[in-house]
Amino acid sequence: MNTAQERRRAWDGYWASGALHSCAGSFDGNYGGAIASFWRETFMHLQPGERVLDLACGNGPLGRLLLECRDDASIGCDAVDLATPSPRWLSEMPAAQAARLRFHGGVAAESLPFDDGRFALVTSQYGLEYTDLARSVAELQRVLRRPGRIALLVHHAGSRPVALAHDEITHLDWLGAEDGLLDSVARIVPLVDRAQTPQGRAALAQDASAERQRQHFNSLQQALSRRAEASICPDVLYEVRDAAARLFALAGGSGSSAALEGLGRLRRHLMDSRIRLEDLCRCALDADGVAALSQRLAPAARTAELHESGHLMGWTLVATLPG
Known part of the structure; x- marks a missing residue:
């Protein structure tokens, strides 16, 4: 079981990489198609002077869509996340537009720093389901004015992102297994370093153990190619294959220590x-789970499956809390 600190570190590092949203392996840039249409329709009902709260915001894909589809300067958004957002795109926006969106890192959805009835609309995209729902929904309802609207997109247990996550987890386990590819890279690095001198190459030519390590690495590379061909989500396999090549080049140019340090960073x-992938799979909701969340939010909440390019992408939940 991963600790809360490990989970927060994992998400902090992910957002610091500049990824806009949590499905970066599925979509380049921001979401489009049916997902963007759902949110644009949601945002079109905002009235002048109203403010949006975006829970578990990541690097702000919803805030960005809001700024793009509603140019009313009086409509703003507070975006909160337990991790530390790093929205590089915000610096590219005109200052007046960027000022409409306020990021709040290190803020738990279960304990919001806002007054009662502050927001006309509360949103969350692949985020609220990661929280303690008993507490976060109560906080959501507290800061939502009456009447007020709720719009959510949450992970579906049978969705494409969950299937991709399960597939990638199997690859990560294979890569990190004892005597697996990462271990093999660690054993090859010193051999590459030794091969940088004529004496080293001559010694390696007579080293049966080194030859066995080379053959083992080559067999793992072939196994990687077979896995990738059969996979619905092979990206991490190709990334590690390319990273191994860079580490060997580093060993040849800068020595074993530098390459092994790089391998340690890759492992982390x-x-x-x-x-992150375990979090996604653990928090995805089946039909019973989304029904329970819907009932908790509001008795009249509406749920629907959302599809994108032929793939099931999640559940939408829309509710209005009456005045």
Whole structure:
């Protein structure tokens, strides 16, 4: 079981990479198509002077869509996340537009720093389901004015993102297994370093253990190619294959120590990826789960499955809390 500190570190590092949203492996840039249409329709009902609260905002894909589709300077958004957002795109916006969106890092949805009835609309995209729903929904309802609207997109247990996550987890486990590819890279790095001198190459030519390590690495590379061909989400396999080539080049140019330090960073990066993917799979909701969330939000909340390019992408939940 990963600790809360490990999970927060994993998400902090992810957002610091500049990813706009939590499905960066599925979509380049911001969401489009049916997902963007759902949010544009939601935002079109905002009235002048109203403010939006975006929960578990990541690097602000919803805030960005809001600024793009509603140019009314009186409509603003507060975006909160337990991790630390790093929205690089915000610096590219005109100052007057950027000022409409306020990011609040290190803020839990279960304990919001806002007054009662502050917001006309509360949103969350692939975020609220990661929280303690008993507490976060109560906070959501507290800061929402009456009448007020709620619009959510949450992970579906049978969705494409969940299937991709499960597939990638199997690859991460294979890569990190004992005597697996990462271990093999660690053993090859010193051999590459030794091969930088004529004496080293001559010694390696007589080293049966080194030859076994080379053959083992080559067999793992072939296995990687087979896995990738059969996978619905092979990206991490190709990324590690390319990273191994860079580490060998580093070993040849700067020595074993530098390359092994780089391998350590790669292992930590992959471990953090696994933590995030486990979070996604654990928090995705089946039909009973989304029904329970809907009932908790508001008795009249409406739920629907959302599809994008032929793939099931999640549940939408829309509710109005009456005055």
